[in-house]
Amino acid sequence: MTVLQLSIFIENKSGTLLKVLKLLKEAQIQIIASTIADTLDYGIYRIICSNPTEAYKILKESGISVALSDVFAIRLNDQPGRAADAIELFSNEGISIAYMYSFLLGNHGILVFRTDNAERAKEVIILNKLDFVADKNLAEMK
């Protein structure tokens, strides 16, 4: 139901993002989706990738501030309005989305998000039979 996401603490300084990307490149880890937002001093670089546990180990050993966490990923049909329909289900239950990003995998849009209440979000996904993605699915779909 969830996929592993890497979160990397990146200082707003030239070269810090490149350092992370080069480490992943050397380990032949493929980035499937990523997002970065910036504040005044730093950004958090969030990545969905092939072999996240290995990537975590490599970055950690290289002294990078990194965290590994579970985020929800649901697959949407390639039609307008599907994201609205999905998010409405959570909203109706009073669940807030902390952050969200999306990527395309094959013909499907994948919505990646974290909520303020993981347990209840799980219930919503199961009860509404949402088409969720797990780590092994990502590997298969590649």
Next chain:
Amino acid sequence: MDVNSEFLHPDKETLSREEIKALQLERLKATVKHCMNSEFYKKRFEEAGITPDDIKTLDDIRKIPFTTKQDLRDTYPFGMRSVPLEKCVRLHSSSGTTGNPTVILHTQKDLDEWANAVARCLWMVGLRPDDVFQNSSGYGMFTGGLGFQYGAERLGMLTVPAAAGNTLRQIKFITDFGTTAIHAVPSYVTRIKEVMDELGIDPKKDTKLKLLAIGAEPHSEEQRKKIEKMLGVKAYNSFGMSEMCGPGVGFECKEQNGLHFWEDYYIVEIVDPETLEPVPDGEIGELVLTTINREAMPLLRYRTRDLTRVLGYDCPCGRKHIRIDRMKGRSDDMMVLRGVNIFPIQIEKILMQFKELSTDYLITLTTDNDNDNMTVEVELDQLFTDDYTRLQSLTKEITRRLKDEILLTPRVKLVPKGTLPKSEGKAVRVKDLRTVYQ
């Protein structure tokens, strides 16, 4: 007092060098003798194998061991006094966040002499009993408050104890009471001008301001000139420290070419902070002061930790009292920011309470728009969340706790682990990039 005279105390201010030295020797001898009433100095002299009789010339002062801030802490609260406690009428104390506070005691005579010294400074720059003096300095334990209050009253001015802060009210006092002179830290003067601008008040037209006494915070000549220009006033540099009473130790005359230190009150030495040997006039070293006009708690060869140099002894103003350059820095790690004394250890103590942080940190001081600012960079030990709001609340909490400790709001910046200088060895913990020290 003769309002037409340039001197409030002509008998002391116009002494020749020889007369100053003779007076200093006489007072030094008396002070040393008096210090034998102090348990601390009695023991110090015994340990050094000297007696008051060994002080026969001014150079003999070098036989006396130095007194340090640590000595004041070790004898906290009353161990250094040279008179019974019942003779003391006032106590001032430092904040003491780095261990025991330091306590300075005063007899009534000490307070009188202190007020005289401050009055002499203010008279020297042209203030007279018909002036209105607004003291926008912190009161309470901070000696810039009561020190200037009593000195300005002694001179005979209408004195407004406005204290620090509440800038709107300060400006109302300035316009309503016809304030002609203000004492404040330089950065606060800049703040007053900013608010005047917002209110549409032109200090040159709408106020009677003509003079500022500024001090307690390092500032450059450029900063002084800027302040003088924007307010249309003369700004004079003031030097004081609570260990030496407070303000009134040194003050610029109208020449604005160094601060006259009152040598009938203090013996000034400049020493190499490493070897503790005297440095030649003109060379920068640590300022060491001996009080020779104090009763409750004289201090012999007190290491101020301020770095400066002797500029000379002659002055067109007619005074031969030693001229000392503005302070050039510190020989310890104390930082002076907007009039507040801060030691890095205070900041470290707070940071170490956050388990989210590593033990490395970096304090950077900068001057932005004439204001001194502090940035504290801290290392995130582990990325404990991928949530911006949680990182931001951590930053806010660190900022709040630091503010409670150092009374100023620093800018706190989270950086990844391993990017700051390591704590092993002599890590650079403080970077002072302020223009004043360059």
